[in-house]
Amino acid sequence: MDVTELKKQNWQDDPEYITCVSDLLESNEIKELANYTQHHHSTRLKHCIDVSYESYKIAKKMHLDYRAAARGGLLHDLFYYDWRTTKFDVGSHAYIHPRVALRNAKKITDLTPKEEDIILKHMWGLTLARPKYMESVIVSLVDDYAAINEFMSPLETKVKKLLAKNEKGNNLKG
Structure with missing residues (x-):
């Protein structure tokens, strides 16, 4: 399977991934994440599934503990508040x-010790908590990538529409 095929694969069509996380996906605590916005243009549930599945695929390709990457990735943002408005002392x-x-x-x-490390250290870079495992590094990096992608993709769509509209207008003039 090449990289393009890996990217196109849907997590729901991957029985091995589902086996790793099905118990979690069935829990009300995970389902509740659908009620929270994440990075302005996504739900926390979608974000966690995206991080989980991409981390799973990378860990599997690298012959690492893909089960821990999948589970830790799914659980990494298991909180129920709006991080933009809730502040802590x-x-x-x-x-x-x-x-x-x-x-x-x-x-x-x-949780395994590796899953705990994945959850606790996924903000590595913004915090000083260094990951102990390669799977933790993977989830942290995938989380960063997903956050940027979730925030930027709607803006990219708007820019493309504006450029297409501008180009169409220029073609009509010429």
Whole structure:
């Protein structure tokens, strides 16, 4: 399977991925993430699934613990507040929410030490918490990529429409 085919594959069509996370996807705690906006143009559930599935594919291709990457990726943002408006006295959202997500994840499933590290260290770069495992690095980087993509893709669509409209107008003049 080449890179293009990997990108096109839908997580719902990947039975091995589903086996890794089906118990989590069936939980009300994960389903509730659909009620929260993430990065302005996505839901937290969609974001977590995207991070989970992309991390799973990368870890699998690298012969790493893809189950931990899938599960940790799905649980990395398991919190129920709007991070744009909720503020904390003890630290920034980047510092607090991995700890909240870890506490919430422990309420719904048993976690391996690697899954705990993935959840707790996924903000590496914005925080000083260095990942202990390669799977944690993967989820952190995929999370960054997903956040940028989720924020920018609607803007990219608008720019393309404006350029197409402008080009069409120029073609009519010439």
